[in-house]
Amino acid sequence: MESLVEELKAAIPFKPTTEVDDIVLIVGQDPKILVYAIVTSINRDSSKKDEWWNIGLTLLSIPLQKVVWTLRTEQMTGQEIFTMGGEKRFFKAVDFGKTNHDEINENSQPSRGSKNFLKRVK
DSSP: OHHHHHHHHHHSOBOSSOOTTOEEEEEETTTTEEEEEEEEEEEEOTTSSSOEEEEEEEEOSSSOEEEEEEEEHHHHTTSSOEEETTEEEEEEEBOTTOOGGGGSOGGGOOOTTSTTOOOOOO
8 A cells, every 4th residue: 555655646746735625536455446536524523632624525436425534634634544444545635736747847857859758738
């Protein structure tokens, strides 16, 4: 699970925070799942002493499914892999305003002769 999460972090631009209306990527170990969801609400769980949040989600599956997960800040921001029902899970908001190409500065771009040269078309 840890190696899969590292690969995803290298391939997908993630946000450092999670907010209402964000689209999050949810990864599960067993059963193996990779699904997107929309965050519909975030409310403090006042029944717990520590900082826990009730996260309302609509899973972008067929059919759409509405769920509420109770997560700590570190879990809902992808800072840690956690377990639900004894199975590992990863949860992190995707930054659709940014691409991994945006992270490459002009000095580190491959030359046109390189096999890895990409051209951005607007």
